Every structure is written in structure tokens, then in C-alpha cells.
Amino acid sequence: xxxxxxxxxxxxxxxxxxxxxxxxxxxxxxxxxxxxxxxxxxxxxxxxxxxxxxxxxxxxxxxxxxxxxxxxxxxxxxxxxxxxxxxxxxxxxxxxxxxxxxxxxxxxxxxxxxxxxxxxxxxxxxxxxxxxxxxxxxxxxxxxxxxxxxxxxxxxxxxxxxxxxxxxxxxxxxxxxxxxxxxxxxxxxxxxxxxxxxxxxxxxxxxxxxxxxxxxxxxxxxxxxxxxxxxxxxxxxxxxxxxxxxxxxxxxxxxxxxxxxxxxxxxxxxxxxxxxxxxxxxxxxxxxxxxxxxxxxxxxxxxxxxxxxxxxxxxxxxxxxxxxxxxxxxxxxxxxxxxxxxxxxxxxxxxxxxxxxxxxxx
Amino acid sequence: xxxxxxxxxxxxxxxxxxxxxxxxxxxxxxxxxxxxxxxxxxxxxxxxxxxxxxxxxxxxxxxxxxxxxxxxxxxxxxxxxxxxxxxxxxxxxxxxxxxxxxxxxxxxxxxxxxxxxxxxxxxxxxxxxxxxxxxxxxxxxxxxxxxxxxxxxxxxxxxxxxxxxxxxxxxxxxxxxxxxxxxxxxxxxxxxxxxxxxxxxxxxxxxxxxxxxxxxxxxxxxxxxxxxxxxxxxxxxxxxxxxxxxxxxxxxxxxxxxxxxxxxxxxxxxxxxxxxxxxxxxxxxxxxxxxxxxxx
Ligand SMILES: Nc1ncnc2c1ncn2[C@@H]1O[C@H](COP(=O)(O)OP(=O)(O)OP(=O)(O)O)[C@@H](O)[C@H]1O
Ligand SMILES: [Mg+2]
Numbered sequence: 001x002x003x004x005x006x007x008x009x010x011x012x013x014x015x016x017x018x019x020x021x022x023x024x025x026x027x028x029x030x031x032x033x034x035x036x037x038x039x040x041x042x043x044x045x046x047x048x049x050x051x052x053x054x055x056x057x058x059x060x061x062x063x064x065x066x067x068x069x070x071x072x073x074x075x076x077x078x079x080x081x082x083x084x085x086x087x088x089x090x091x092x093x094x095x096x097x098x099x100x101x102x103x104x105x106x107x108x109x110x111x112x113x114x115x116x117x118x119x120x121x122x123x124x125x126x127x128x129x130x131x132x133x134x135x136x137x138x139x140x141x142x143x144x145x146x147x148x149x150x151x152x153x154x155x156x157x158x159x160x161x162x163x164x165x166x167x168x169x170x171x172x173x174x175x176x177x178x179x180x181x182x183x184x185x186x187x188x189x190x191x192x193x194x195x196x197x198x199x200x201x202x203x204x205x206x207x208x209x210x211x212x213x214x215x216x217x218x219x220x221x222x223x224x225x226x227x228x229x230x231x232x233x234x235x236x237x238x239x240x241x242x243x244x245x246x247x248x249x250x251x252x253x254x255x256x257x258x259x260x261x262x263x264x265x266x267x268x269x270x271x272x273x274x275x276x277x278x279x280x281x282x283x284x285x286x287x288x289x290x291x292x293x294x295x296x297x298x299x300x301x302x303x304x305x306x307x308x309x310x311x312x313x314x315x316x317x318x319x320x321x322x323x324x325x326x327x328x329x330x331x332x333x334x335x336x337x338x339x340x341x342x343x344x345x346x347x348x349x350x351x352x353x354x355x356x357x358x359x360x361x362x
Numbered sequence: 363x364x365x366x367x368x369x370x371x372x373x374x375x376x377x378x379x380x381x382x383x384x385x386x387x388x389x390x391x392x393x394x395x396x397x398x399x400x401x402x403x404x405x406x407x408x409x410x411x412x413x414x415x416x417x418x419x420x421x422x423x424x425x426x427x428x429x430x431x432x433x434x435x436x437x438x439x440x441x442x443x444x445x446x447x448x449x450x451x452x453x454x455x456x457x458x459x460x461x462x463x464x465x466x467x468x469x470x471x472x473x474x475x476x477x478x479x480x481x482x483x484x485x486x487x488x489x490x491x492x493x494x495x496x497x498x499x500x501x502x503x504x505x506x507x508x509x510x511x512x513x514x515x516x517x518x519x520x521x522x523x524x525x526x527x528x529x530x531x532x533x534x535x536x537x538x539x540x541x542x543x544x545x546x547x548x549x550x551x552x553x554x555x556x557x558x559x560x561x562x563x564x565x566x567x568x569x570x571x572x573x574x575x576x577x578x579x580x581x582x583x584x585x586x587x588x589x590x591x592x593x594x595x596x597x598x599x600x601x602x603x604x605x606x607x608x609x610x611x612x613x614x615x616x617x618x619x620x621x622x623x624x625x626x627x628x629x630x631x632x633x634x635x636x637x638x639x640x641x642x643x644x645x646x647x648x649x650x651x652x653x654x655x656x657x658x
Pocket of ligand 2: 044045046
């Protein structure tokens, strides 16, 4: 049974003139992996720090477990944080760092050592208790910070870009590990990241933030397939935008004339921003279009164009195809299945596409 | 070119030689002004003096007198006690000031604050000691003020020409030297560590005790030594505001050398003082070794 653990109700935060949060409303469920995703300066850290209790609200309400958090200091909240810089205490050993918060719990020496040991085991640092904290690598510091927070069994674990200081390989490994760990301990995780791929890989739900507000809050799949605005679409993955003009409502939905592709009918779910005016754009993800290598291959709709760029990735090939009658090329991604050729630049290409994958934006 | 020539010119251009050439003026200066007088003092302390003639025969008599005569013991003990009190008072008063500047002053204002703290140093040490005399004297600023306010009926006398006056004057004189290293240590503390402390369940105060204070200890240790070491041998302040009860060991050393023509005894007292300072400092460093190893 999932229930709301954190309720944000029109939360506002101003730093003098700067409006860092402009009325954020969201509900975060017990046990979910929740991500705050957005470009630099959009207010992710501010929102996280507000939940942790390091910032007072300028307006609105924050409830954790049904309880209003106004006036509750950070040390009295059922949250723990993994800081971006990890904030490992340099004067304490690894074991003392992990045991820092346990001291208040009045455990005996042995019980405490056991809990610290278990927490370190959990993050793969078993036996590191007596290590000096400055003699740790970036990845190890990150694990110590994680163990130090998790050992207190918080209701919510807050992570502020915990992986951004790690190199690519380690980051990818930790993404998977963190996700596993979250499932294992069942604690609600709120992760701040500006890396859309990271958010997609790890999260149950993602809140995309722009300019101090949430633009869209959905599961990774919905977010990717049905972004609610062009801005969200551009921020998550790659999307091709084609000029379009809106006609009337037909029997199969809204009639739209897409440059280079022709007439389509879109159902209301494909028009998240509703319809306004006549000239708009439609978005299509690169993988929803295919290059038809063989004349016998079928597709819902077919357009013609010429290949203007080829980028070969081993498992994938990305083609930029200039459709006849359209100035800007569209990007199409193709898996390099066995026997499938790779087209050269300048070659003619038949492009298969499907109106069902289109999204109409204002 | 002969082979020895080549070796020399190679040596001259090596990194070690370059470094040596770089430090040699300083080194010579230090040798001349520090090591040479020190060696002389050590030598003299084992000799005896007969009026103006130095008898260069090894003896421990000076040290035996320095460590056993009650007068010297009293002065030495008083010097240590005054230095400890001055150091404690200075560091305890300096800490809140350093803390305030580091944590509560806006970053762009910090430089100004540090600048203001050093202002007393624009006047000479002697002048500042005299100023304290004016403030603490029988008819001084403090007494007239308190009398004028009717808070006291007759001037306070326990504030000048005794150990109290020495403590007040020295604590003031050394305050900036204590504030600066503590300030620097506090500035180095990553503020996220304090948030981490609170996040892990500690209040602001317990976070201060468990995080801020241990991390500020290198600064506190530096401040303590910077104040303690010169204070124990201070000569001017006890001379000017100390009176007979506020005299310290340096005043006795001066007396031996200049008035009593007993340089060897003065030298033995000086060396004994140095040994005591060194011993106390080393013990203090050893007690704080845990904090000094921390790399932030
Ligand atoms: N202490 C502060 N005082 C004044 N303005 C602040 C403060 N903290 C944040 N801001 C402002 O609030 C806005 C949101 O900042 P925040 O740190 O939440 O962004 P972010 O989304 O975490 O960005 P990043 O990805 O770069 O970390 C920014 O415009 C920032 O300049
Ligand atoms: Mg941030």
C-alpha cells in the first residue's frame, strides 16, 4: 500500500529578490525513488534543503508523514541527507563518521559497532571502520556518506547530486547500486540531479523543474513519451521538432498538417498543451522513425529525404535526414542489427514514421 | 674544462644548491642574531662572574641557584601562572570574536573586520602599555568613571601595579595574534559539515562541540602557543604596570645582567625559562596531537 509521505503544498522560497521556489506542489510516496530533475539554478537544491529543514519556507506548507514541518529544525526531522560534497567529518575515522548520528540513540558500544559494521557492509566498505576519512577515494567517500545517513534508518533519504563528482564509469555503476540499495532498504529516496539519463535510469517518478516550479511530474516512461511542453521534451532525451499548422477537429482527432510529412490526425492525449493558434510544432523521438532499407519493408507512413549526416555508435547509428521540402534535418536512430547496412552521407532514404508517436506543442 | 670544475658548476645549478642560495641570507641572519647569542648565553650560564671578569670554568652552580632559591622559584612560578592566565583569557576572548567574524559577518565585510582588529597595532607596544596605565591608574579613566557614576566610593587599587594589571595589559596586547589563527581555522571549515552535524541529529550547540570545535583546534593550539611563549618572558609590561607583586622572571634576568653583574645567573635563569616554555609547549602539543593530524 503506497501512501503519501511528503506533501508539498504551494511551497515558496525567496532569497531577497530571488524567487528560488515559486509555489511547488507535489506528493511523494512512501518507498519511492523520486528525482528532482532540472537545469542549473532551477531550485532543486533549494527544494531539497527545504525538505531537510535547512531553509525556512517563504510560503506554503510542507508535511512529512502528515505532520506540518514549520518550525521543526533539521535535527528533529525524519530525513537524512547525502551532501553533494559528501561532508565527511575530516577529524573522524570512517567508523566514527558512520556512527556520528547513532551516538544520540543511546546504544551500547557493541550495538553501535554492530550497526556501523552492517551499514558499511551494505555499501561495500566492510572492515573500513578505522580508516582515516581523508584517505578515501571519491567513490568511497560517497559510500561513507550514504552509510552514515542510512544507518539512522530515516523515513526519507535526500541526495543532492551524489554522483556528480564521480567519473563516468563509477557513476554508472553507482546508479545501479543506489537503485538496488533503495529497493533493499525500502526507504524513500529523493534524488537531485541535472542528468536526465540518470533520472530516467533510477527513478520511479521524476519531477522536472524549471525556474522554481515543477513543469511535469510523471514516471520516466510517461515523461519520455508524453512530455507536457516543448521545454520538457527538449530537456529529456532528443526530440525532432517539425513545423505544423493546425486545422479543424476531424473524426479521428485534431487535424494537423506537418511540414515534410503531410496530414495527420492527433488524439487529445497527444496535445498536452491543448490547441491554440494555427502554427505550432510537433515532436517526434528519433527512435519512433525508421529508415526503410528495403522496398519491401512496410511502415504506417513513409516520407522521402536524403542523408545529411551519419554518426556510427557501434550498437546504434544516428542519421540526420533532410526530408524533402523541409529545411532542418531530423535525427533518426537505428539499431545496427546483423545484416542491416549503414547508409552513406548523401544517400537517398525512405523514412517510415507513425503519427501515434507524435506530440503537439504550442 | 677540468672534471672538478664541471662537477661544481653542475652542483651550482642543481635544485638543492638553488634552494640553499635562496635561503642563505636568511640563514646567515638567523645564525648571527639568534643562534650566536643563544650559544653565548648557554656558555655564560655555565661560567661565573666576579664583578666584571668572566671566569670561564664549567659549573652548575648557577642552575642550582636558579632552581632552588625561593625568590627565583616564586618568580618563575608567577611567570608561568601569569602566562597561563593571560593565554587562557586571550584565547577564550579571541574565540568568540573569531567565530563571530567567520560565521556571522558577511563575506565581503570580513576583510574589513580583520583590518579593524589589527588597528591597535598601529601604535607602539610601549604606548599601549602606557595607555593601560592611564586607564587603570589610581586617578585613571576607569576609577574616575566608576567614582563619577557612584558605583565605588574610593578608587580601586587592585587593578594597577600588580599581577592583575599585567594580565589585563598582556591579554589585550596579544588578542589579535590569537584571533587571527582561530579565524583562519574557522574559515577553513566546510559549512556543509555543520549542516551534516545537524542533519545527523545534533543541535546547533552539540554540533559546535562535536564538529566546529575539534576542527578549530589547530587554530586554538596555534593561538595558545603564539600567546603563551612570548608572554612568559615578557619584560616591558610587568616593569611598567606590574609593580613589585607583578614582577616576572624577565625582570629578574635583567636585574642580574645589568644591576647585579651576575650574567651567568641571569643566563641560567633565561635558559631555565626556555626549557620550561619548551616543555609546557611540547606537552600541550602532545595533548592536542589528535586534532593536529586532521587534514581538511
Ligand atoms: N543562499 C542563497 N542566497 C541567495 N540566492 C540563492 C541562495 N541559494 C540559492 N539561491 C538562488 O536560488 C536559485 C535556485 O538555486 P538552487 O541552488 O536551488 O539551484 P539548483 O537547481 O540546485 O542548481 P544547480 O543544479 O546548479 O545546483 C538560484 O537562482 C540561486 O542563485
Ligand atoms: Mg544544486
